[in-house]
Amino acid sequence: MLALPSMAQAARLNYELGAGLMHSDNIALRETGEISETVFSPRLRFDFEHASSTLRTHFRGDVQYLDYRHGTYPDDTRGEFAGELDWTISPERANFIVRDSLSRQSIDSLTAFTPGNQQQINVFEAGPSFHVRVGEAMRGQLDLRYTDSYAEETRTFNSNRYNAAARLRRDLGDTDRISFNVEATRTEYDQFSSLYDYERYDAYVNYGSRLAATEINLDAGYSRLEPQGGDRSSSALFRGQAAWQASPRSKLSADAAYQFADAAQDLILRVGDPSSPIDPGIGNPDNPNLQIVPDTFKQKRAGLGYEFTGTRLHVLAQAYRERLRYLRDAAFDQDNHGGALYARYELRPQLHLTLHALRENREFLSFDRDDRDATLGIGLASRMSRHWGARLDYQRRKRDSSVGGQDYVENVVALSFTYYR
Template structure:
């Protein structure tokens, strides 16, 4: 219990420091350099199966006031983006205890010496499962925070070549899963060589050490990476491809090695259409996954997210184990005068190095659309489907979400929205099946 209280105190004080530092640094440069967007909303949700069970379904009504904010600041000295929300959940039928939740993502880059020294900080607070094998109910949620900070030193070698040294400290904290709590220390040396005005080659050497708070004798490890990155920025095509080698050295155990590959391609197919693809083959863990892949809170102005939502990354297990990951995705975005469509499909394979009971093969798709009937009235729809197979426990789950809604903007500052959603899980473990139908109504004031 003492360790938990210490970790909680450290987590809260760390977040306060980064927020205060960002806001304090932004003020001297004038209000014109900063932009704050926020909204205040009252949302009502009715669920016919709030416990997400196959039998003994329980309905619940929830009132949820919420504040969301998006603060950006960009100057020659400081670049900052802080985005988050805070909401209070009033379970009117007392199926669960009333709760206060918050999500936050923030990045800060502070130039101390131009082209010589910068300080970087990043924080990610999200809601994730306590037991990832069970349904994501209000009783199966915990706050996860990953904080990263450190200096970046830069130097020039000749007319074009540039060197970069990144020093980073990372703290990972879980509200319930204490074995996840850890500290990470890393250094990365990079040599950048431009090939042309559009192409750059980067040589990377990285080393890091991860130390866990409660299970250090089993899971502490060192990691070493060596890889080459090719960057290209053309008028309609962007490429970011890395290839190399990684080695993990667990404390008191034999090391393991693997090839490393990360690739991204973004193509502007047409003025209103963009296609992108990602692929990776690498070592990973929950902390790096959270800070790199989990989306932050929805931006102010979007009220269609459910009162009781989905985890930021449904594939993620909040455990200390390291895994080998194969991942590929393709995404498409169309932005028309009235119609906006955003969709992606992905495939992922995770193989854990110590506990293979969480080894999974997963595929999924996400599709969101919005159509403006008039300047003030719009329709929206969403469809998500994700299938994961646990390869060593003979379990397979398929999760499906479909929904539709209508939004009315009364004025510059006021809007209302109604959404309906159906959430369903089909599982080879019969007790994990469920179906939930949700109706949501929100009234929102925008700054």
């Protein structure tokens, strides 16, 4: 941990510098004609937090350079970033929010997530919030937001979004609150604007409760879409998250959604929702079901989670089921379900055995395609000293597809060394 000299009590910076060597027996993820490749990869990871009376920030990121030793793919630099800044302009009256999300996604989600089928996606959001107190227990809020979405390859995704939201919140006690919200959004795409530009209107009630062992957050209301080049659509809106600390070591969680959504909305939400705390070691798609397209979809989703934190064992299990129906192009309509298991066990002090297993089933309705993806990985992670660590990982990925030529099996071995600060 590194404390910045001028703000020793307010800032925290952790970073890792490392390098790894990875060997794949099927880097192109082909059914036949597999290509072996070795990749050398220097890497920087960082996590920065700062809090003061007027400014709160949290930035985390990962930058790596990929050197393909046999030249199967061009050498590349990749980055992932999620950041949030909250500047208090006037206490309890006005603040300014900035969020940014940079991630790796597929260019074509119907083909395997190979190095040649990846692109950087950036979603930037910024705007002020104005607050007013209405009595002792009620507050009003006005949010104004601008969002810019950019895709490295899929240029039809690039857009500008303008949002205004009015909220009236009332505290029901020390643990419960309720708010009434109305939002209006205008989305303008750089390309095919006459087809994809739309206005969206939402009205919903939010209820939140935080007790000693439980936490609940619910949205319920109504949404209406008014596309520039199509018919209006309307739907009920529901979003919910719940968590229960069943015991000092066990936590249960659940989430559900019934709403209109799109790729940019999905990506900006990841700023406040970091990935699994148990690092699998070898990268996988950030969201394999996300289509980087301008189309809006109706989402039905339900998920369950369980986390156990013991003296030596840490386990995280997740499962979900999801249905996506696109409003413009039914080609990406799909039903998905899957699950993930992450585990870390302390064999002895500073030596951990890690395990991850993922299963993803995707059924595309318009062209009768069913993909079944499975990933299994095991690793050893050693913290050799306060500043140095090493890791050895093995991972196997497999796809069974109903479409010919899309099956593959890949085995990967990776060795890395890291300096921690």
